[in-house]
Amino acid sequence: MAGDAIKIASDQYKVVLENDRIRVLEYRDKPGSKTGMHYHPDVLAIPIASGKFKFTFEDGNSMEVELKPNEPVFMQGHSHITENVGDTACHVILVELK
């Protein structure tokens, strides 16, 4: 399991709220930005500004995803590298479940 998002990718993530049930992260990036491999537990991603991402997983597979406002995406716990492969700065709220 890779490390914590806010340690591995501290330029992109910050913690905005945490309690015993959830941790809420704000993610902001720029076109071309790329994180190291990091772990999220089960997480809901709520896009505020849309973005086009490439996620690369620990097994080497990758997937491109377009996130759009008002279209939250739930992901089960896993590790990935996040790369902004679009031409816009992206802004996402992530709700990690404990």
Next chain:
Amino acid sequence: MAGDAIKIASDQYKVVLENDRIRVLEYRDKPGSKTGMHYHPDVLAIPIASGKFKFTFEDGNSMEVELKPNEPVFMQGHSHITENVGDTACHVILVELK
């Protein structure tokens, strides 16, 4: 315990995603709109467009709250009436925890 938000206040709430851990609601209203008394389990409110609300609780007490983008608010499970007492239409994503 009051009824489900999406039954009691179907003009304001819709379900945008649900699984075994969470239910995600989108809330939209107009100035002056007022719901009936409804229940939320533990919930994270993520304001997209800011709003000024009056919440009235089952014991008759009430509280005014201003919700602002990038300032998520966590509330423990409870019932309330939601009234938009500001002069802007409001838009909030709610993540209910199961």
